[in-house]
Amino acid sequence: MTSIFTTKTIYEKSQDSEADANSQRLPSSPVTYQLRATPNWVKKPYHERNFWERVATLDLANDKCYTVQPQNPNPPPNLNVWRERIWLTMMIAPPLIIQACWYYIIPENNFFHTWHPIVAFIFYTAALIIFTINSIKRLTNYMNLYGTFDEHNRPRDYVDDKDVSRLILSVFIYIMIRTAGGLILGGYNRYTPPSLGHTISWSFPIKIGLWFIVLDFFFYSYHRSVHTFPFLWKIHRKHHSTKHPTPIQAILADDLQDIIEIIFIPLGASLVMPLSAHELWITQCILLYVEGVGHCGARAYWIHPVVGEVLRPFKMEITIEDHDLHHRHGKSGKNYGKQTRIFDQIFNTISERIECIEK
Numbered sequence: 001m002t003s004i005f006t007t008k009t010i011y012e013k014s015q016d017s018e019a020d021a022n023s024q025r026l027p028s029s030p031v032t033y034q035l036r037a038t039p040n041w042v043k044k045p046y047h048e049r050n051f052w053e054r055v056a057t058l059d060l061a062n063d064k065c066y067t068v069q070p071q072n073p074n075p076p077p078n079l080n081v082w083r084e085r086i087w088l089t090m091m092i093a094p095p096l097i098i099q100a101c102w103y104y105i106i107p108e109n110n111f112f113h114t115w116h117p118i119v120a121f122i123f124y125t126a127a128l129i130i131f132t133i134n135s136i137k138r139l140t141n142y143m144n145l146y147g148t149f150d151e152h153n154r155p156r157d158y159v160d161d162k163d164v165s166r167l168i169l170s171v172f173i174y175i176m177i178r179t180a181g182g183l184i185l186g187g188y189n190r191y192t193p194p195s196l197g198h199t200i201s202w203s204f205p206i207k208i209g210l211w212f213i214v215l216d217f218f219f220y221s222y223h224r225s226v227h228t229f230p231f232l233w234k235i236h237r238k239h240h241s242t243k244h245p246t247p248i249q250a251i252l253a254d255d256l257q258d259i260i261e262i263i264f265i266p267l268g269a270s271l272v273m274p275l276s277a278h279e280l281w282i283t284q285c286i287l288l289y290v291e292g293v294g295h296c297g298a299r300a301y302w303i304h305p306v307v308g309e310v311l312r313p314f315k316m317e318i319t320i321e322d323h324d325l326h327h328r329h330g331k332s333g334k335n336y337g338k339q340t341r342i343f344d345q346i347f348n349t350i351s352e353r354i355e356c357i358e359k
C-alpha cells in the first residue's frame with residue numbers, strides 16, 4: 001500500500017538517482033513524498049516464506065514501526081547503559097566460560113583436551129550466530145517499546161524482496177569472516193584457554209576503548225571519502241537505499257563496501273591496537289551489537305557501552321539518532337562516525353539532533 005503525506009522536516013535531496021529511483025524523493029521543505037511499497041515477502045504467511053525470508057522475519061518489529069505515527073511530544077527516554085552492559089556480558093561470557101571449563105574438566109593427556117583452531121572457529125561462529133539473533137530480537141523489542149525516530153514523518157523501511165537472500169547471506173559471511181579474522185589476528189593458541197589476566201588482560205577495558213576509536217577513525221575516513229567523491233559514491237550508495245533502516249540493514253551494501261567494512265577497517269584497527277583472539281571475539285560481539293543499534297532507529301537516547309560515558313562530557317558520544325539522521329540525509333551526509341562523534345566534532349561534520357535534544 002502506498003500513501004502520501006506531508007512533513008515540515010527539511011531533507012536534503014539525495015544526489016543518488018539510481019538508489020533513490022526505487023525508494024522515494026526527499027525534496028526540501030515542505031515535503032511531499034511517497035512511502036515505499038510493502039514488499040511481497042512480508043505479506044506472505046510465515047509458513048510460505050523461504051529460508052532467507054524466515055530468517056529476515058527476526059528483524060521485523062511490530063506493525064506500528066511501519067506506519068506513520070502521531071508526533072510523540074515526549075523526549076526520547078534514556079536507555080540505561082549498565083542494563084546494556086549486563087545484557088552484553090550475559091550474552092558474551094558463556095562461550096568463553098564453556099571453553100575455559102572444557103580445558104579445566106578434560107584431562108591434559110586426553111586427545112580432546114585442546115580445541116584445534118577449526119573447532120574453535122566452528123564453536124565461536126555458532127556462538128556469534130546466537131549472539132546476533134539475540135541482539136536483533138533485543139533491538140526490535142526496543143523499536144516496539146519506544147517507537148522509532150522520525151516516525152511521525154516516515155516509518156521504517158522493510159527489506160526489499162530483491163535484497164532479502166543477499167542480506168541474510170551477507171550476515172552469515174560477516175559472522176564467519178569476523179570470527180576467523182579474530183582468531184587469526186589474535187594469534188589463537190589451542191593450548192591457551194580463555195582466562196582473565198592472561199588471554200583477556202586487565203588492561204582490556206582501555207585497549208577495547210582505543211580499538212573502537214581507531215576503528216572509527218578508519219571508518220570516518222573511508223565513509224567521508226565515499227560521500228565526498230562522486231566516483232566513490234557507487235561503493236556506498238546501496239547502503240543508502242534505505243532512509244529509515246532496521247537492524248539487519250546495517251549490512252545492506254554492495255560487495256566492495258562489504259569487503260572494506262567487514263575486513264579492511266577492523267583489520268586496520270587490529271593492527272594499530274592488537275588484541276588477543278578472545279579479546280577480539282568479545283570486541284566483535286560488541287561491534288556487531290553497536291552496528292545493529294545504530295540502524296534500529298529505536299526512539300531512545302542510547303550511548304556506546306564502551307566509550308559513550310567517556311566521550312559524553314565532550315559531546316562526542318554517538319547515539320541512535322546520529323546514524324539515523326545520516327541515512328535521512330543521503331549522499332549529502334554528515335555524521336560519518338559510527339562508534340563516536342570524535343571525528344565529526346573535530347572536522348565539523350555533525351548534523352544536529354532533532355529529537356534527542358539535551359535539556
Ligand SMILES: [Zn+2]
Nearest residue numbers: 223227236326
Ligand atoms: Zn553513508
Ligand SMILES: [Zn+2]
Nearest residue numbers: 239250295323
Ligand atoms: Zn548505515
